Amino acid sequence: MFQWFFGWLRNDSFAQCRRWCFALLGLTLPALGAPANLPVDEIADGVFVIPAPLADATPENGGRVVNSGFLVGRDGVIVIDSGANHRHGEAILATVARVTPKPVKMLINTHSHPQNVLGNSAFAERGIPILATAATAVAMAERCPNCLASLRQSVGDEAMRATRIQLPDTTVAASQVLDASGRQLRLLQFGHGHTEGDLAVFDEGSATLFAGDLIYSGQIPHLSEANTSGWIAGLDQLAGLPIRILIPGRGPVGSAGDIAPIRRYLSELKQRVSVAYQEGRSADEAIRLAELQEFSGWHGYAARHGRNVQHVYFEIERLDLDGRREGRQ
Numbered sequence: 001m002f003q004w005f006f007g008w009l010r011n012d013s014f015a016q017c018r019r020w021c022f023a024l025l026g027l028t029l030p031a032l033g034a035p036a037n038l039p040v041d042e043i044a045d046g047v048f049v050i051p052a053p054l055a056d057a058t059p060e061n062g063g064r065v066v067n068s069g070f071l072v073g074r075d076g077v078i079v080i081d082s083g084a085n086h087r088h089g090e091a092i093l094a095t096v097a098r099v100t101p102k103p104v105k106m107l108i109n110t111h112s113h114p115q116n117v118l119g120n121s122a123f124a125e126r127g128i129p130i131l132a133t134a135a136t137a138v139a140m141a142e143r144c145p146n147c148l149a150s151l152r153q154s155v156g157d158e159a160m161r162a163t164r165i166q167l168p169d170t171t172v173a174a175s176q177v178l179d180a181s182g183r184q185l186r187l188l189q190f191g192h193g194h195t196e197g198d199l200a201v202f203d204e205g206s207a208t209l210f211a212g213d214l215i216y217s218g219q220i221p222h223l224s225e226a227n228t229s230g231w232i233a234g235l236d237q238l239a240g241l242p243i244r245i246l247i248p249g250r251g252p253v254g255s256a257g258d259i260a261p262i263r264r265y266l267s268e269l270k271q272r273v274s275v276a277y278q279e280g281r282s283a284d285e286a287i288r289l290a291e292l293q294e295f296s297g298w299h300g301y302a303a304r305h306g307r308n309v310q311h312v313y314f315e316i317e318r319l320d321l322d323g324r325r326e327g328r329q
């Protein structure tokens with residue numbers, strides 16, 4: 001009897017049952033007046049993802065367009081990314097509470113973009129420490145006031161009610177291993193990539209990578225704060241990890257195989273724009289010359305690819321002008 005019970009605990013049907021239980025809770029709690037419930041999926045033992053749709057921020061989704069997640073350890077929980085506003089942060093905390101009675105011990109912000117950090121205030125209200133890279137803390141202090149205003153324009157006042165900027169209170173300046181309630185978490189920094197201070201989190205026990213926005217899966221990435229060369233170099237380092245499960249910042253849960261497509265997008269974009277620049281073409285001409293058909297089916301291609309071409313064009317131009325200036329000195 002005991003053998004059967006422990007076998008069932010380990011097997012797939014138990015995992016299915018847990019998923020159904022969480023889904024049913026999600027359907028029943030709103031009727032009881034609980035906070036809006038988010039979907040949640042246990043993708044490895046004690047590792048949960050709160051998936052977001054492949055979408056841009058709108059009043060309908062309230063800015064919930066990036067994946068969050070959490071890891072349940074021996075005596076507490078680590079949450080990764082707090083959502084787009086105070087209410088979203090509250091909903092993430094309510095989702096954790098549906099799954100486990102253990103307290104949330106720490107929030108990790110993967111980077112400074114508003115959809116990842118503007119739920120921080122819900123965590124700070126409960127005295128939960130917030131960890132990020134030092135560069136992310138600086139970028140948040142500089143940009144979050146504008147980001148908050150622009151996200152409010154996209155999703156409306158109601159979704160952003162009670163949202164305030166809450167900076168991280170703990171910063172890390174280099175990669176390190178964190179013992180988080182018995183889970184060994186590798187906090188990985190590769191310098192300026194998608195943003196100035198990206199942090200990826202690798203749970204060694206389950207070989208799960210929370211990649212933040214270093215990985216977009218099926219969606220054209222945002223490059224507005226990016227260093228494209230640094231981003232590609234960071235992806236090459238991620239590819240060296242023994243990843244079993246990969247949670248991208250945007251898109252469905254996948255595997256290490258999801259690193260190659262985003263790397264190819266960035267490197268082909270860079271290569272095409274570089275050729276256009278060398279030929280003396282303008283940034284507007286480069287947009288036409290750097291169409292990437294392979295990625296035209298990704299969400300956001302029409303809206304964002306042209307802007308990405310321009311971003312890379314100006315990166316190349318800046319490097320070129322800096323090189324010439326140094327050559328004259």
Ligand SMILES: [Zn+2]
Pocket residue numbers: 111113194213222
């Ligand atoms: Zn981002």
